[in-house]
Amino acid sequence: MTAAERHIVAFTVEMAVLSTALILPVGVALAWCLARLRWRGKALVETFVALPLVLPPVVTGLVLLKLFGRRGPVGHWLYSEFHFDVVFTWRAVTLALAVMSFPLLVWTARSAIEEVNPALEQIARTLGAGEWRVFFTITLPLAKRGILAGIVLAFARALGEFGATIMVAGNIPGVTTTLSTDIYQLVQVGEDSQAWTLVGISLTLAFAAVWLNLRLMQRGKR
Amino acid sequence: MSLVLKNISLPLAPFTLEVEVEIHGRVTAIFGPSGSGKTSLLELVAGLRRAKSAFIQLGDRVLTDTAEGVFVPVRQRGIGYVPQELALFPHLSVRQNLLYGNRSGRETSHLFTFERVTEVLEIQPLIQRGVTELSGGEKQRVALARALLASPRLLLLDEPLASLDAKLKMRIIPYFARIRDEFRVPMLYVTHDRFETLALADEMVVLVSGKIAQTGSVREVFSRPANLAVAGLLTVETIQPGRIVQTADGLVSVAVGSTMLTAMAHSLSPDTGEVYVCIRAEDVILLAKGNSPTSARNQLPALVLSVTPEGPHMRAELDCGFTLAALLTKQACEELALKPGHPVVALVKAPHIHLIAR
Numbered sequence: 001m002t003a004a005e006r007h008i009v010a011f012t013v014e015m016a017v018l019s020t021a022l023i024l025p026v027g028v029a030l031a032w033c034l035a036r037l038r039w040r041g042k043a044l045v046e047t048f049v050a051l052p053l054v055l056p057p058v059v060t061g062l063v064l065l066k067l068f069g070r071r072g073p074v075g076h077w078l079y080s081e082f083h084f085d086v087v088f089t090w091r092a093v094t095l096a097l098a099v100m101s102f103p104l105l106v107w108t109a110r111s112a113i114e115e116v117n118p119a120l121e122q123i124a125r126t127l128g129a130g131e132w133r134v135f136f137t138i139t140l141p142l143a144k145r146g147i148l149a150g151i152v153l154a155f156a157r158a159l160g161e162f163g164a165t166i167m168v169a170g171n172i173p174g175v176t177t178t179l180s181t182d183i184y185q186l187v188q189v190g191e192d193s194q195a196w197t198l199v200g201i202s203l204t205l206a207f208a209a210v211w212l213n214l215r216l217m218q219r220g221k222r
Numbered sequence: 223m224s225l226v227l228k229n230i231s232l233p234l235a236p237f238t239l240e241v242e243v244e245i246h247g248r249v250t251a252i253f254g255p256s257g258s259g260k261t262s263l264l265e266l267v268a269g270l271r272r273a274k275s276a277f278i279q280l281g282d283r284v285l286t287d288t289a290e291g292v293f294v295p296v297r298q299r300g301i302g303y304v305p306q307e308l309a310l311f312p313h314l315s316v317r318q319n320l321l322y323g324n325r326s327g328r329e330t331s332h333l334f335t336f337e338r339v340t341e342v343l344e345i346q347p348l349i350q351r352g353v354t355e356l357s358g359g360e361k362q363r364v365a366l367a368r369a370l371l372a373s374p375r376l377l378l379l380d381e382p383l384a385s386l387d388a389k390l391k392m393r394i395i396p397y398f399a400r401i402r403d404e405f406r407v408p409m410l411y412v413t414h415d416r417f418e419t420l421a422l423a424d425e426m427v428v429l430v431s432g433k434i435a436q437t438g439s440v441r442e443v444f445s446r447p448a449n450l451a452v453a454g455l456l457t458v459e460t461i462q463p464g465r466i467v468q469t470a471d472g473l474v475s476v477a478v479g480s481t482m483l484t485a486m487a488h489s490l491s492p493d494t495g496e497v498y499v500c501i502r503a504e505d506v507i508l509l510a511k512g513n514s515p516t517s518a519r520n521q522l523p524a525l526v527l528s529v530t531p532e533g534p535h536m537r538a539e540l541d542c543g544f545t546l547a548a549l550l551t552k553q554a555c556e557e558l559a560l561k562p563g564h565p566v567v568a569l570v571k572a573p574h575i576h577l578i579a580r
Contacts, residue, residue, distance in 0.1 A: 119309045122270050125296040126303040127323030127372045137322075141313045 001197065009201055012178040015090065016158035019097035020151060023105055027154075028147060031109035032135070036118075052164075053103045061167025064095060068168065092169035093176050100161050101154035108153055112146020113139060149216040156209035160202065223408050225267070225376065228277040229289075232266060234259055239266075239273075239432040245410070247425030249402050251440065252412045254429035255455065260412040261306070263429070264378045267410065268303045269296040280376055302374030302407070306381045308365040310353045316364055317349045323372025333405055334373045342400050343367045359390050363397060370405060377401075377409045383418055395421050396491070416456060420444070420498055421578045428452050462544045463580065464499040466490075473519070473572060481543030484519040485575035497577040503537060505574035506548035509567040510558055518569035522546070526564040529555060536560075542568055 001009075033039070034046060052060050068075040068086040075086055086092050116139050124134045140147075162180040169176040171185055179202050186195035230241040239259040252260045265271035267278060269285065272293070278286040280301070285294045302323075311319050320336070340346050343363045348356060356364060362382060369377060382398070383391045399422060402409065413419055419426060419440060426443050428435040436448040444456055464478040474487045478499055490497070507518070524542035531537075536555040538548045546568055558566065 117309070119305055119307060120311060122296070123303065123305065123309040124311075124322065126268055126270070126299070126301060127368070128297045128300075129322070130297055138311060 001201075005194075005197060005201075007174070008177060008179060008182050008198070011090075012159060013205075015093045015097055015178065016155050019094045019101065019158050020105075020155045022094065023098050023102050023154065024151065027102060027105040027150075028109050028140075031106050031147075031150075032113055032139070034106070035110045035113040049106050050103050052100050057100060057161070057163025058167050060099060061096060061164035064092075064099060064164065064168040068092065068095065087168055088170045088172060088176060090169075090176060093165055093178060096164040096168050097158035097161050100164050101157040104157050105150045105154040108150030109143070109147045112143040112150065115146065116142040145216050149213050152209050152213040152216065156206055156213070159205055159209070223281045223375065225408070225410070226277070226279040227263075227267070228279075229275050230263075230266065230273055230277075231275045232259075232262060232271070232273040234262055234432060237432040239263060241429075241432075241434055243427055243434055243437055245408075245425065245427070247408070247423065247439075248406065249398075249409045249411055249423045249425075251419040251423035251426040252410055252429055253414065253416075253419055253426050253455070254435075255414055258429045259432040260414075260429055261380050264303065264380055264410060264412055267376070268301050268378055269294060269299050270303070300373070300375045302369030302372055302377040304365045304369050304377070304379050304382055306384060308361050310356075310361055310365055310368070312353055314353065315349075316345070316351050316353060316356070319353060319364060319368050320345075320349070320371055322368060334370055336371065339367050339370050339405075342404055343397055358386055359394055362386065362394055366397070366401065370401065370407070374407060377407045379409055379411045381412050381414070383413075383415070391418075392488075398422050416444075416461070417500065417576065417578065420461070420500075420580075428455065430455070460499075460501040460503070460544075460546050462499045464497050464577070466495055466497060466577075474577070476575070476577065479543045481522065483522075483570075483575055484572045485577050486573050490577055490579060494577075494579045496580045498580050500576040500578060501546065501570055501574065503547040503549035505570060506540075506546060507569040508538065508540075508548055508550060508554070508558060508560070509569060511565045511567060516569055517571075519572040520568075520570040520575065522568045522570070524566055524568045526560050526562050526566060528562055529560050540566065540568055 030049070034042065065087055066072050070076060070079050070085060078084060078086060086095060120138050120142070121134050124138050129137065160180055162184065165178060166181050171177050171181040179198055183195050183198050183202070186192070186198070225245040227241050227243050230239060232239040239262055241263060252263060254260050262271060266273050266276060273288065275288045276286045277289070284292055285299055286292060311322065314322070320340070324336070340349065343366060345360070345363050345367055348360055348364065353361070353364070383394055386394060395418065401407065402422065411418070411423055423440050425438065426440050427437045428443060430451050436443055436452045443452070444461065462478045464476040464483070466474050467477050467482070468475040469487050472487050474485050474490065476483045476485055476497060476499055483499060522542035524540040524546065527539040527541050527545070529536055529538050535549050536552055538550065538560055540546045540548060548568060560566070
């Protein structure tokens with residue numbers, strides 16, 4: 001592996017880790033709300049969260065580009081308040097990976113939380129536990145495996161993201177280039193042998209992630 | 223401590239639970255057939271379920287008052303709840319389960335110390351184990367201890383013995399009796415079992431299809447059921463007060479009036495004297511009058527008092543010094559030519575006579 005390849009692999013893994021870490025608290029909180037509460041607009045939020053799964057990734061990417069571009073509503077605000085750009089920077093890579101892998105985390109975590117017997121949470125309340133304590137001592141430990149599986153799945157999805165990333169972050173060597181955008185670039189310019197090295201790395205990472213995910217799901221069932 | 227339930231109205235699938243009662247007993251059995259709203263009533267008291275309208279007061283504290291918008295959250299009620307499924311936390315050890323409710327900063331009474339509760343319920347040997355390694359009876363005791371260690375002002379027990387077999391049930395009942403006598407926590411004990419009611423409760427509330435059919439002391443309700451529905455629930459078996467006369471070789475001789483019965487001694491503590499003798503009607507076998515030897519320990523000459531059809535069976539009421547109910551098939555009834563006044567011999571095997579300390 002050349003230094004450039006190593007850099008790309010490290011950058012991609014970094015971005016995937018960062019995006020997964022960012023969506024984790026929000027994703028688990030949303031999963032809990034979907035699993036345990038009944039509220040108005042729940043179906044709407046469910047649908048909205050699932051959209052990136054079914055939309056063409058370039059569409060999601062385009063929406064993000066319009067929202068976070070310096071002239072977009074969110075991007076403009078971020079620039080004027082905090083003086084930083086999102087699109088075509090590493091932040092955009094994180095953003096794209098986060099949005100694309102969010103539904104996988106929420107769905108897996110939600111079903112893991114739903115599988116926790118609500119009677120256990122009820123009993124914890126009769127024993128004097130408040131909602132936070134119930135969540136951290138009962139719900140979370142019992143849903144742990146499923147949530148972990150969701151994290152691995154989201155991480156794996158982030159590693160391979162292409163469509164949204166290329167729209168919102170582009171493919172700027174050394175700045176926003178990830179494994180998949182680099183493979184695309186190399187094949188475009190006919191450097192197939194270099195591309196194959198990266199394909200091998202992608203394959204290894206994906207294999208490890210999916211294998212871990214399946215093992216977690218299996219052990220979760222017991 | 224008294225529990226006041228007023229204006230309770232909770233729509234359930236086939237009926238509406240409507241309850242109005244004041245409970246003062248140490249152990250009050252909520253007695254009724256399955257699906258009569260017993261569990262829902264407990265959940266209302268615990269605050270796990272909200273009613274359309276309800277007023278619930280425990281001691282001097284109003285827990286729920288829908289008219290005034292009062293609803294004390296579950297965790298602040300100080301009410302222990304042991305559900306039918308026990309709900310032990312599977313990812314925690316026995317010790318962690320026991321201590322779960324013990325650290326919430328609530329005023330803890332010196333009565334419910336860890337040592338005392340685990341001693342009374344005999345769970346010290348189990349403390350280091352995982353919850354999944356416990357047997358049914360052990361789980362039952364751990365769930366009970368966990369609820370007690372949160373120092374509850376009231377304990378709600380939802381058919382705590384329903385999942386245990388008859389033999390195990392007899393072994394667990396004394397633990398509940400010890401809780402009742404040693405910790406003096408008032409208990410609401412949901413059950414559809416007369417046995418458990420007689421063994422543990424002093425008062426009872428009979429619930430049929432969401433309505434209270436009768437309330438009163440256990441003795442009063444059992445001896446004077448208010449109506450046909452209650453009588454139907456209660457008079458399935460023969461229950462007679464008796465006195466233990468002698469214990470030998472694992473057998474006890476019990477006097478019921480002037481009639482002597484032989485029963486097994488295993489479920490009784492040695493110093494028991496006064497008992498309730500319970501005999502299920504289907505455990506009584508009838509013989510035509512005559513003298514053929516049988517293995518049954520109890521052969522009671524009796525006179526038929528009445529014969530009435532009951533579903534596919536016939537119920538015979540017999541006088542053998544006390545009133546004994548027997549359930550038999552129509553065919554058997556015809557072959558024996560049972561009629562009021564007819565002499566027969568009633569056979570009951572010793573293990574079929576259940577003794578409950580009174």
